[in-house]
Amino acid sequence: MSKHVVVIGAVALGPKAACRFKRLAPDAKVTMIDQSPRISYGGCGIPYFVSGEVNNIDALQATPYNVVRDPEFFRVNKDVDVLTETRAVSIDRAARTVLVEHLRTGEQQTLSYDKLVLALGSRANRPPVEGLDLAGVTAATNLEEAEFIRNAMAAGTVSNAVIVGGGFIGLEMAVALADMWGIGVTVVELADRLMPGFLSSTLTRMVRHDLEKNGVTVLTGEKVVRLEGEDGAVARVVTDKRTLDAELVIMAAGVSPNTAIAKAAGLETDPRGALIVNDRMQTSDPDIYSGGDCVTIPNLITGKPGFFPLGSMANRQGRVVGTNLAGGNATFPGAVGSWVVKLFEISACGAGLTIETALREGFDAINVHVEQFDRAHFFPEKTIMSLELVVEKPTRRVLGIQGVSTLGDALTARINAVATMLADKPTIEDISNAEIVYSPPFASAMDILNVAGNVAENILEGRARVIDPEEFERLWNERASNDTVCFIDTRLAGNAQPFLEKYPDHWKNIPEEQIHDRLGEVPTDRTVVLVCNTGLRAYDAQLMLAKEGVSNTVSVQGGMVAMHKIGADI
Amino acid sequence: MSKHVVVIGAVALGPKAACRFKRLAPDAKVTMIDQSPRISYGGCGIPYFVSGEVNNIDALQATPYNVVRDPEFFRVNKDVDVLTETRAVSIDRAARTVLVEHLRTGEQQTLSYDKLVLALGSRANRPPVEGLDLAGVTAATNLEEAEFIRNAMAAGTVSNAVIVGGGFIGLEMAVALADMWGIGVTVVELADRLMPGFLSSTLTRMVRHDLEKNGVTVLTGEKVVRLEGEDGAVARVVTDKRTLDAELVIMAAGVSPNTAIAKAAGLETDPRGALIVNDRMQTSDPDIYSGGDCVTIPNLITGKPGFFPLGSMANRQGRVVGTNLAGGNATFPGAVGSWVVKLFEISACGAGLTIETALREGFDAINVHVEQFDRAHFFPEKTIMSLELVVEKPTRRVLGIQGVSTLGDALTARINAVATMLADKPTIEDISNAEIVYSPPFASAMDILNVAGNVAENILEGRARVIDPEEFERLWNERASNDTVCFIDTRLAGNAQPFLEKYPDHWKNIPEEQIHDRLGEVPTDRTVVLVCNTGLRAYDAQLMLAKEGVSNTVSVQGGMVAMHKIGADI
Known part of the structure; x- marks a missing residue:
């Protein structure tokens, strides 16, 4: 008798596991159930359906050639039986059965299994506040909710929307609503910044500035009470x-x-409630597999359990489940956590730890911030990318990378390059020598990624003493009352002139070229903050001054370009 | 007494090594010489100056903030002495001197050195043909030649240009001349394809089709005789x-x-004439360093000596040289060879070995060809990327990756991800699980790169029996005379209809969905070529047929999409 596999959940991991298994074991029987009417859809596409960029909701459920992946598709093309609007009520592991309820009829049925796949996914958190059941309050995690939101927008009854949560989904929805429907949008985030845990404070400011420039109101450190x-x-x-x-x-x-x-x-779960699986994606019951948003897998940077609710994880893990269901031995060792999000004019992208998470995990780490063109600077089409590298000081190990840029694909080209290295504990020398593909329309001869490795080395070896843009902003804002700090712009006079006029008392310009001749003008009794466009001239000036015995200097990482991107008032 | 470093060559590696060294050893003295008047320029930008996209030649020699890197810049900003129009005549290693000649005056001078850097670069090959000294015959390797070409174009005296060589520079120049100046351009390449050694035959056909569509005449397997x-x-x-x-x-x-x-x-050189250096970039004389286009470094895939004349290599190696000149211990272990080139509508990109180079190097290897959208297929802006993975059969080790796509940045995002892994001998499972950043505007949940790993596994395990687009083209062109082969289009009827009408005798359509019902129509006495848009339906059909005992099938990797991209007549 052929094996019977039951799959609970038919969105991402479930269908992938089912189809992979059937390709390897065509004689086996697979029954997949889901409580929703729609299955096998790209949930990550919901913001683009809500915005209208994806016109028809069927597109999220279709193959690349527009065949809708409904139960009939799975039956005919994949030989997989699907029961929609069917809820799993309970699992009897001893009897190897699943009790299911058909939601339309209320009828119950017992399915026997040889192997079971739990593709249970995740659900939106519901903060403990009054009013969540009011009409017009919704999550954005399934197609029914997506249609509700889009219909509300199309009906024109919404003037103001509030999004509770400033993570990926919250920001994607904010962009969708404000950009395409032009309504008032406010994001309320409990943490002190947007995308907490995913970006440094500096980079999150750039994200915030992009949202605010485009009309979204951002409220951080603020709690919804009802x-x-x-x-x-x-x-x-x-x-x-x-x-x-x-x-x-x-x-x-x-x-x-x-x-x-x-x-x-x-079945064993972690404190968060995520199923514990081994690297073959088996739960604590070896006949039951799981993956996707409902499991914990190792964070390959920290070695600790991680939680990566992402469609790409579900798909890759689904294939591993399918292989192993068929008696194979595929593994999924864990993840470093790589991600990307498109906002209005910029995209943000990262992999591994941020500086804050690294410090919280006990790493003795620094954060390197680089601003540089993403192509050869002489190439006409280019943009200045912001890139940060998180480095463990004693080992020089790279723990993470994050960035923002207007040209998102070029940014992913750097993040992907590091994401695939991160589990192998690359050092900054690996980053300095990383073989980013080069040609003027795509990269600099010394690419921004290589430069980030180089700058990390200069900082760790004490040659570059730096502050980040927000520290510069803080010192600048204190300028009237703090006489232990002064500011020197090391750019050519033309760049410095507007600031000299605007801040005659506090802005001083000594171009790098004149440092030697004007050494006497550099104060030695206070901290000298050296600033230029991106940090390069300030670093050179710092070295020139050090050679002359003047070491009371710091240079601003990312320089005036970063200040502009975070929306600093300077 | 402070150390004196002499640097011969001031284009890429030389200035990088000099400046890095001076930052670490500010008291040392550096003298850099070059025979040209212009130094420290981005030679890779020449095609973009010739095309006019870079308007002013100074831009190639300038910093990102438009300061021209002339000898005065190096003297004032970097404390490096530069002698231009100065040729190195000979090196006396015992005396540690370099004899130089000042080209304007003919005067000779002896420079003493403690350490010497040879940044000698490369020169264009001159095939042994008559007429190379005629006016109007030039290479495109330095700024003087770049100005000559641009001036010739601007003068309007050129109606037809011939480019001898179909590698990177040849194709970039072809695009520059044809796209921006609209003259007749012919590329003559001795090998049987463009970009020999860098792309498979299939991908090189896509490059050729792009050039020909845009008016460039391509002649391969053709030799210039005079x-x-x-x-x-x-x-x-x-x-x-x-x-x-x-x-x-x-x-x-x-x-x-x-x-x-x-x-x-x-000094020791290899048969090609490239200087042999260790991983600290020292030549056979430990006081003499070198790097860039004039050295051989290990190919990290084959372990054999490699030759990578690329501006990015020179810059990264220059920094290693500078560090070591100052007593540091930086290393440059070698390269996997990563590259990218922008053509008309497409870009091509790769890292590591092609299938042909892998086979020539003695690897038992296969080539996997995948066509897939570069973003979620439901996202409005997307393009179908072509990606190939070269895999060693017995070890499943990935030896190389190449691709072409209209969205070059998205392509580099996949190639960079693999380029940085290649030296560590990734397997196809590493590619299947590679953590490509995911969001619908940037990738599919199962990204094309992951799919390439998955397809490789299916082929190696014998589940997928494939032919590549050129083999399909050959079989199709033989259709009238070869009755051992037949063709079945597994797409839905709508896709197949035009082909059924055009080729009523040879095109047969059995949609994947109807395979079971129409099993009797599938011949069992000849090879059945299964084709669809990209290969996915053909693979599914192949598995369905195999389940029914019909195993005389092959599916076409890349399907009709690849056929269209190579410009096949079908």
């Missing part, structure tokens, strides 16, 4: 600081593993 | 097959290390 309604529909969001009008509230305060049924069956 | 002139200026290029009119001939038949002076001084 939602207020009128006639059963949401009308206002009350935070600990203000009240916001809103006819639409999107809950995007993170997701949690949807594992109640698995826990009830006695 | 250049003919009129009144001392070139007028015709005579090949072994025809005579071409040409008022401009650009020699781009590769480059060779420019090491005569080093060889005369007794």
Whole structure:
């Protein structure tokens, strides 16, 4: 008798595992169930359907050649049986059965399995506040919610939307609503910054500036305390600081593993509720596989359990599950955590740890910030990319990389290059020598990524003494009251002139070229902050001054370009 | 007494080594010489100056903030002395001196050194043909030649140009001349394909199709036998097959290390003439460093000596030289060979070995060809990327990756990800699980790179039996006379219809969905070539047929999309 595999969940990992398994074991029987009517869709595409960029919701559920992946598709093309609008009620591991309920009829049925796949996914977190059940309050995690939001926008009944949560989904939804529908959008984030855990404070400021420039109101360090309604529909969001009008509230305060049924069956989970799996994606019951948003896998940087709810993870892990269901021995060792998000004019992208997470994990780490053109600087089409490298000081090991840029693909070209190295503990020398493909339309001869490695070395060896843009901003804002610090612009006079005129008392210009001749003008009794466009001239000036015995200097990483990108008032 | 370092050559590696050294050892003295008037320029930018995209030649010699890197710049900003129009005549290693000649005056001078850097670069190969000294015949390796070509174009005296050599420089020049100046351009390449050694035959066909679509005449497998002139200026290029009119001939038949002076001084070179250096970039004389286009470094894939004449190599190696000159211990272990080139509508990019080079090096290897969207297929802006993976069969080790795409940055995002892994001998499982950053505007949930790893596994395990687009083209062209082969289009009827009408005798359509019902129509007495848009449906159909005992099938890698891209007549 051929093997029977039951798959609970038919969005990403489930279908991938089912189809892979069937390709390897064509005689086996697979039954896949899902509580929703729609299955096998690209949930990450929801913001683009809401915005209207993806016109028809079927596109999210279709193959590249526009065949909708409905139960009939799975039956005919994949020989996989699918039961939609069918909920798994409980698992009896001893009997190897799953009790399911057909939601339309209320009828229950028991499915026997030889192997079981739990593709349970995640659900949007619901903060403990009143009003979540008001009409107009929704998450954005499935196609039904996506259609609700799009229909609300199309109906023209929404003037103001509040998005609770400033992570990936929250920001993508903010862009979708503000950019394409032109309504008032406010993002409320509990943490002190957008995308907490994914970007340094400096880079998150660049993200915030991009959103604010494009009309989104960003409120960080602010807590939603309740939602207020009128006639059963949401009308206002009350935070600990203000009240916001809103006819639409999107809950995007993170997701949690949807594992109640698995826990009830006695499978091991971590404190977050994520299923514990081995590198073959087996749960604590070797006949039950899992993956995607409902499991924990190792963070390959820290070696600790990680949580990576991402469609790409689900797909890759699904293939591993499918292979192993068929008796293969595929492994998924873990992840470094790589990601990208497109905002208005910029995209943000990263892999591995940020400086804050590295410090919190106990690494003795520094953060390197580089601003440089993404192509040869003489090539006409180019943009200045912002790139940060997180480096463990004693070992020179690279722990993470993050960046923002207007040309997102070029940014991913740098992040991917490091993401695939990170698990092997690359050092800054590996980054300095990293073989980024070179030609003037695509990179500099000394690419920004290589430069980031070089700068890290200069900092670790004490040659470059740096401050980051936000520290510069703080010192600059204190300039009137702090006489232990002064500021020298090392650019050519033409660049410095507007600042000299605007700040005659505090802005001083000594171009790098004149440092030797004007040495006497450099104060030795206070910290001299050296600034230029991106940090290069300031570093050279710092070395020239050091040679002359003047070492009371710091240079600003990223320089005036970074200040502009974070929206600093200077 | 402070150390004196002499640097011969001031284009890429020389200035980088000099400046890095001075930053580490500010008290040392550096003298850099070059025979040209212009120094420290981006030679890789020449095609973009010739095209006019870079308007002013100074831009190639300037910093990102438009300061020209002339001798005065190096003196004031870098404390490096530069002698231009100064030629190194000979090196006396015992005396540690370099005899130099000032080209304007003919005067000679002896420079003493503690350490010497040979940044000798490369020179364009000169095939042994008559007429190379005619006016209008030039290489494109330095700024003087670049100005000559641009001036010739601007003067309007050139109606036809012939480019001898179909490698990177030759093709970039072809694009520059045809795209921006609209003249007749012919590329003559001795090998049987463009970019020999860098792309598979299939991908090189895509490059050729791009050039031909845009008006460039491509002649491969053709040898230039002489250049003919009129009144001392070139007028015709005579090949072994025809005579071409040409008022401009650009020699781009590769480059060779420019090491005569080093060889005369007794330094070790390889058969090609490239200086042998260790991983600290020291030549056989430990006081003499070298790097860039004039050295051989290990190919990290084959372990054999490699030759990588690329500006990015020179810059990264220059920094290693500078560090070691100052007593540091930086290393440059070698290269996998990564590259990118922008053509008309497409760019081509790669790293490591092609299938042909892998086989020639003795690897038992296969080539995997994948066509897939570079973003989520439902995202509005996307393009179908072509990607190939070269895999060693017994070890499943990935030896190389190449691709072409209209969106070059997205292509580099995949190639860079693999380029940085290649030296560590990744397997196809590493590629299947490679953590390419994911979001619908940038990648698919199962990215094309992951898919390439997956397809490689399916082929190696015998599940997928494939032919490449050129083999399909050959079989198709033989269709009238070869009755051992038949063709089945597994797409839906709508896609197949035009082909059924055009080729009623040879095109058969059985959509994947109907395979089971129409099994009797699949011949079992000949090879059945299964084709679809990109190869996915054909693979599924192949598995369905195999399940029914029909195993006389092959599927076409890349499918009709690849056929279209190579310009096949179908």
